[in-house]
Amino acid sequence: MAQKWTYDEQSFWRQQFPSCGGRRQSPININTDKLIKDKSLQLKLIDYDKPFPNLSANNNGHTVAIELDSNRKRPQLSVGQGLYDLSELHFHWGDNNLEGTEHSIDNYFGSAELHFVHYNTLYGNLLNARQNINGVVVLTVISQLSRSENNAIQPIIKALRHITRFNTSATIANQIVFSKFLPLNKQLFFTYKGSLTTPPCSESVQWIIYADPIRMSPFQLSQFRRLHKREINRRIIANTRDIQKRHGREVRVSVPQPNRDSTFDDNNYNDIDY
Numbered sequence: 125m126a127q128k129w130t131y132d133e134q135s136f137w138r139q140q141f142p143s144c145g146g147r148r149q150s151p152i153n154i155n156t157d158k159l160i161k162d163k164s165l166q167l168k169l170i171d172y173d174k175p176f177p178n179l180s181a182n183n184n185g186h187t188v189a190i191e192l193d194s195n196r197k198r199p200q201l202s203v204g205q206g207l208y209d210l211s212e213l214h215f216h217w218g219d220n221n222l223e224g225t226e227h228s229i230d231n232y233f234g235s236a237e238l239h240f241v242h243y244n245t246l247y248g249n250l251l252n253a254r255q256n257i258n259g260v261v262v263l264t265v266i267s268q269l270s271r272s273e274n275n276a277i278q279p280i281i282k283a284l285r286h287i288t289r290f291n292t293s294a295t296i297a298n299q300i301v302f303s304k305f306l307p308l309n310k311q312l313f314f315t316y317k318g319s320l321t322t323p324p325c326s327e328s329v330q331w332i333i334y335a336d337p338i339r340m341s342p343f344q345l346s347q348f349r350r351l352h353k354r355e356i357n358r359r360i361i362a363n364t365r366d367i368q369k370r371h372g373r374e375v376r377v378s379v380p381q382p383n384r385d386s387t388f389d390d391n392n393y394n395d396i397d398y
Contacts, residue, residue, distance in 0.1 A: 128354070129323045131186075131363055137323055144325035149368035150318030151226035154333070154375055159314065165378040167311060167332060170200040175299035181280055183287040185354040186322065187363050189214040190280065190300070194249075199302055201242050201261055203315075203332065208242035208261045211250045213302070215239075216321075217348045219362040221269050224345065226321050226364045227333055234266040234337060235345055237364075238305060254326040261330045265306060270339035276304035277340060284347045290354045307336035311380035316373055321365040335377070 127140055138145030182189050191212045192198050199210040216237040218224030225237040240263035243253035253259030267274075279298035286294035312335045319327045351360045 127323070130353075131365070134366055137325065141323040141325055143319065143327055144323060146319065146325065146327050147369075147371040148318055148327040148373065149325060150321050150329065150331060151228075151365060151367060152316065152318065152370050152373070152375075153228045153231055153367050154314050154316075156230055158375065159377040160374055161379050162376040163379045165313075165315065165376060166203070167313065167378070168202040169303065169306075169310065170202065171197065172199045172303040172306070173301060174199070175301050177299045179296050179300050180293045181283040181287055181296055182293040183290055183351050185290045185352075186360070187214045187216065188280070188284060188287065188348065188351060190296070200245075201240075201263060201332075203261060203330070206258060206261070207245045209245055210302070211241045211243050213238065213240050213305070215348060216364050217345060217362065218364060219349070221342050221345045224362070224364065225266050227264065227266070227331075228367060229266075229335075235269045236267040236340060236348070238265040238267065238338075240264070240302070254320065254324075254328045256328055258330075259328040260320070260326070261332060264331060264333040266334065266337045267340045267345075268337040269345070270341055272339065273341040273344055274339055276301075277344065281344050281347050284350065288350050288352055290352050305338065307334050307338055309336050309380065310334070311378060312336060313378050314375055315378075316375040318368075318373075 129137060179190050189212050192210060201208045216226050221235055223233040225234040242261045243250040244259050247253040247256060247259055279296050283294045283296045314333045316331055318329050318331050319325045320329060349359060349361050353360055
């Protein structure tokens with residue numbers, strides 16, 4: 125049986141899960157004055173632009189997760205020498221619309237954070253992969269508050285009303301195209317070595333964090349806070365881990381080519397509220 129944990133007791137995680145007290149923990153604050161530019165960083169997304177029908181949104185008591193069927197071909201990510209399969213997409217949010225990200229950039233928090241969790245194809249699944257130093261890549265998207273709704277994410281928002289109770293799931297009505305959840309510039313990103321941000325806090329993660337945000341409206345953000353925890357009548361008001369110490373780790377930034385990869389045309393950052 126999986127061990128229980130809550131966001132309210134983060135300081136006790138390390139007692140049950142020793143890795144949570146390690147020196148490569150996530151999330152961290154990204155100080156843009158201390159970035160290392162790395163022209164060799166290249167990120168390739170495979171099948172992110174393909175539609176996936178009949179995906180389910182699941183309330184696991186900590187977040188809403190969209191998991192992919194193991195019997196079908198998954199989107200993939202290639203970075204460095206590794207090839208990684210997408211295992212799930214899940215969301216993090218806060219108790220208000222202004223601060224809901226786990227990572228911060230120059231001590232600034234966005235409204236929500238999307239985690240596309242990938243496992244190294246060498247290990248076959250996420251459970252095995254998280255036990256290896258090169259096992260996991262989490263592609264991360266930060267959302268800012270906007271007056272306009274994000275149409276790409278709206279099918280997931282509509283599914284949330286059917287999974288307010290713990291351990292419930294609902295089929296997402298529309299086909300999901302994961303590339304539409306990403307920012308315009310898909311080659312400008314930060315990367316560092318860290319951990320899962322939930323127990324067991326395995327230090328097996330390469331984080332890839334897009335520099336540019338997407339957007340969500342106040343209404344869309346509020347719908348996540350309607351979901352309930354395992355405990356009856358307790359909502360998931362916030363599900364972010366506290367910022368962890370960097371312990372001298374390098375944070376690198378890509379140096380993209382002049383042309384921009386702009387397949388997501390559903391974003392307009394002119395109306396973002398900072």
